[in-house]
Amino acid sequence: MDTKKMAIIATKGTLDWAYPPFILASTAAALGYETQIFFTFYGLQLVRKDLSVLKVSPLGNPGMPMKMPFGPKWFKSINWNMPNAIQAIIPGYESVATALMKQTIANNGVATIPDLRELCQEAEVKFIACQMTVQLFGFEHSDFIDGLEYGGAATFFEFAGETDICLFI
Amino acid sequence: MNFDKELDARGLNCPLPILRAKKALAEVASGQVLKILSTDPGSVKDFAAFAKQTGNELLSTAEAGGEFTFFMKKK
Numbered sequence: 690m691d692t693k694k695m696a697i698i699a700t701k702g703t704l705d706w707a708y709p710p711f712i713l714a715s716t717a718a719a720l721g722y723e724t725q726i727f728f729t730f731y732g733l734q735l736v737r738k739d740l741s742v743l744k745v746s747p748l749g750n751p752g753m754p755m756k757m758p759f760g761p762k763w764f765k766s767i768n769w770n771m772p773n774a775i776q777a778i779i780p781g782y783e784s785v786a787t788a789l790m791k792q793t794i795a796n797n798g799v800a801t802i803p804d805l806r807e808l809c810q811e812a813e814v815k816f817i818a819c820q821m822t823v824q825l826f827g828f829e830h831s832d833f834i835d836g837l838e839y840g841g842a843a844t845f846f847e848f849a850g851e852t853d854i855c856l857f858i
Numbered sequence: 859m860n861f862d863k864e865l866d867a868r869g870l871n872c873p874l875p876i877l878r879a880k881k882a883l884a885e886v887a888s889g890q891v892l893k894i895l896s897t898d899p900g901s902v903k904d905f906a907a908f909a910k911q912t913g914n915e916l917l918s919t920a921e922a923g924g925e926f927t928f929f930m931k932k933k
Contacts, residue, residue, distance in 0.1 A: 719880035
């Protein structure tokens with residue numbers, strides 16, 4: 690049987706959206722898939738050396754429950770969502786939301802993004818960064834982790850054209 | 859049931875139990891049995907799907923008090 694293949698295009702650069710590409714890629718690798726992730730536009734943030742740039746924003750994100758990761762059960766079940774206009778004027782709102790999200794992640798035994806990324810690399814998931822976006826956003830190759838390849842759309846299609854599963858995230 | 863290696867994945871959430879199991883299976887020989895403990899309710903379906911796709915045999919699945927025990931035989 691031929692090895693199955695999966696390609697993912699990762700386009701989002703926030704803490705929450707960092708999960709789907711790394712969860713799927715690491716799991717696919719564990720299932721024996723040859724896996725590749727193409728990081729483009731904001732997705733480039735996921736292959737930065739410094740992952741502290743990843744934040745989650747409740748602003749303009751009505752699907753995100755705002756719940757506290759500490760305290761008694763009744764307190765944790767309160768949803769603290771508030772109008773966008775108010776969220777927007779609170780300094781540091783995003784940083785606080787990110788810190789709370791990270792605590793919730795830890796409380797639930799969910800892996801951190803640095804861990805998941807490392808698991809992908811250990812499982813030989815191939816990472817390709819979009820060279821065009823690197824230039825467009827004014828990044829240097831030294832901003833990114835080692836082991837990345839840099840390429841463009843044609844590089845993506847070379848592998849994607851042979852895959853069983855191809856996802857845009 | 860006899861087993862050759864045990865993996866404690868309790869407290870871990872998707873996809874860590876599967877990733878840890880994959881790693882643990884790499885450390886046993888073909889035909890040997892891995893015992894896995896998990897508290898992730900999603901792992902019941904996940905280990906069945908993992909076994910089906912990788913050819914490793916899921917010998918049994920059991921649940922007691924919110925804890926799941928799996929025995930998997932390496933291909």
